[in-house]
Amino acid sequence: MEFSLFGEKFTRHAGITQLMDDLNEGLTNPDAIMLGGGNPAPIPAMLERFQTEAKQLLDNGELVKAMANYDGPQGKDRFTKALATLLNKELGWAISANNIALTNGSQNAFFYLFNLLAGEFADGRKKKVLFPLAPEYIGYADSALTENHFVAYKPTIEKLSDGQFKYHVDFESLQVGDDIGVICVSRPTNPTGNVLTDEEIEHLDQIARDKGIPLLIDNAYGVPFPGIIFSQAKPFWNSNTILCMSLSKLGLPGTRCGIVIADEKIINAIANLSGIINLAPGSLGPAITIPMIESGDIITLSEQVVKPFYQQKAEFAVTLLRDAIPDPRFHIHKPEGALFLWLWFEDLPIHSQALYERLKAKNLLIVPGHYFFPGIDDPKWRHSQECIRLNYSQSEDLVRRGIAILAEEINQLYSGN
Ligand code: PLP
Incomplete structure (x- = not known):
């Protein structure tokens, strides 16, 4: 069987495919610490609200109506x-x-x-x-x-x-x-x-x-x-x-x-x-x-539940990272929003893909940064190979364990061992 040009283009191993594969592995491998994907966190108050709305729809027949049309x-x-x-x-x-x-x-x-x-x-x-x-x-x-x-x-x-x-x-x-x-x-x-x-x-x-x-x-x-x-x-x-x-x-x-x-x-x-x-x-x-x-509750909930939830998690992860990796070549992009911290390891002696693989071998999943430069073709630009993305919105325990693994690897790399 042959694939068309369209088929070839869309069946190539894409960055997003690796991300989705990892996400799946994170869900199925009980030992994986998944700080890679973009899944939002299960925020209890939001889940509760969705549950209430879904039940209401089920009770008043609107759920079946929505599915049946x-x-x-x-x-x-x-x-x-x-x-x-x-x-x-x-x-x-x-x-x-x-x-x-x-x-x-x-x-x-x-x-x-x-x-x-x-x-x-x-x-x-x-x-x-x-x-x-x-x-x-x-x-x-x-x-x-x-x-x-x-x-x-x-x-x-x-x-x-x-x-x-x-x-x-x-x-x-x-x-x-x-x-x-x-x-x-x-x-x-x-x-x-x-x-x-x-x-x-x-x-x-x-x-x-x-x-x-x-x-x-x-x-x-x-x-x-x-x-x-x-x-x-x-x-x-x-x-x-x-x-x-x-x-x-x-x-x-x-x-x-x-x-x-x-x-x-x-x-x-x-x-x-x-x-x-x-x-x-x-x-x-x-x-x-x-x-x-x-x-209008969607706005109130966003302001009073979703935003503070993530902000607190971002601050927690930043504090842990700062303590765990004291090297001045380590920088964090100012966390202003979204679910991620963008970590820049200036002068990292290995490519972020190699770092990703080392961390994955230790069951920590992050996303290597070089995927995030679509439209820039400059293999000599070190910065694009020195960053990783970390999803900070998992449980405190997972974030703590994940950061410990990351810090061990980075501190070793920076100390030249
Ligand atoms: N845009 C950004 C910046 C994202 O991070 C994502 C998902 O992670 C999307 C768009 C796509 O999200 P969805 O298709 O779930 O709306």
């Missing part, structure tokens, strides 16, 4: 209307349900959007997706139909006190030519926990408008929900923005519900794509969360 290709009507009302009220965004489409997870939306706005055009031109700041989310890297679909820029690195650092967009180097179809950022960023400043977002918005292309903001961890942001950041949307959100990091990744908020032309395109590829997005996530959206 296809929604329209744009997603469940009542959900999109309720969300538009909530965002109007809370953030003053002038949007209606016509500005919202649901997809099967936001991952699904990125595949649509990257191929809608970049790739090959009817007149023979080619356009790319621009990441103005890499490291960026690993899941973007393989979600394009054409090769060389992405271009990215290295960040500037600001060293802060306490062994922390922060990435910034290098606007002096950034070039947005006519071969760019969309500018894309995740905010907060997976893997680094970086939150682009309001000024950076406004600047990118201006560049995008000047070029007549959209600015795509991946808000999977952002405000107003799930609200996993520890620094000050204004929620951002205007008619040139494509904002992608998700129910996953609120604690419902299994419902596969992504949310695209954009100009109607984009929303109609997403609905058409959904119709062809999926018939309709899944209806369970919207069904369960409609009451939380209509009441």
Whole structure:
């Protein structure tokens, strides 16, 4: 049997596949310490709320109704209307349900959007997706139909006190030519926990408008929900923005519900794509969360339960890491949001892939950092081989044991043994 070019491209061993394989191993190998994946934590108060909502739906017959029917290709009507009302009220965004489409997870939306706005055009031109700041989310890297679909820029690195650092967009180097179809950022960023400043977002918005292309903001961890942001950041949307959100990091990744908020032309395109590829997005996530959206509880829970839960865990992990690895060449990206700490081992004598393998042999699973530079092809750039991503949201015991294994390895490497 032969696979087509499409088949070859999408069956290659991708970074995201390794991540998902590891996640699976983490779930099935009882000894594995899984600090690799992007699964949100089981937050008791959130699980309890989902349980209550699910039971209510079961009792009033809505659960079976949701399962027994296809929604329209744009997603469940009542959900999109309720969300538009909530965002109007809370953030003053002038949007209606016509500005919202649901997809099967936001991952699904990125595949649509990257191929809608970049790739090959009817007149023979080619356009790319621009990441103005890499490291960026690993899941973007393989979600394009054409090769060389992405271009990215290295960040500037600001060293802060306490062994922390922060990435910034290098606007002096950034070039947005006519071969760019969309500018894309995740905010907060997976893997680094970086939150682009309001000024950076406004600047990118201006560049995008000047070029007549959209600015795509991946808000999977952002405000107003799930609200996993520890620094000050204004929620951002205007008619040139494509904002992608998700129910996953609120604690419902299994419902596969992504949310695209954009100009109607984009929303109609997403609905058409959904119709062809999926018939309709899944209806369970919207069904369960409609009451939380209509009441506004989704925002209160994000602020009062989800955010403090992760913030406390991030602080705990940072303290452990600082104590365990005293070497001044070890830096932590300022944890401003998302579920991860981005660790930079400056002058690490081995590649982060080799570090990953050594740690995996000791049953600790992390993600080596070099995967997170889609669109940057510079094997000589040491920084891209000196970082790892660590999910800090597991139990204290696992995080403690995981960090002990990591510290032993790093301290040995730094001491030259
Ligand atoms: N965007 C970012 C930055 C992510 O980290 C993830 C998942 O980890 C996604 C998008 C995709 O999430 P989902 O497809 O579950 O909405």
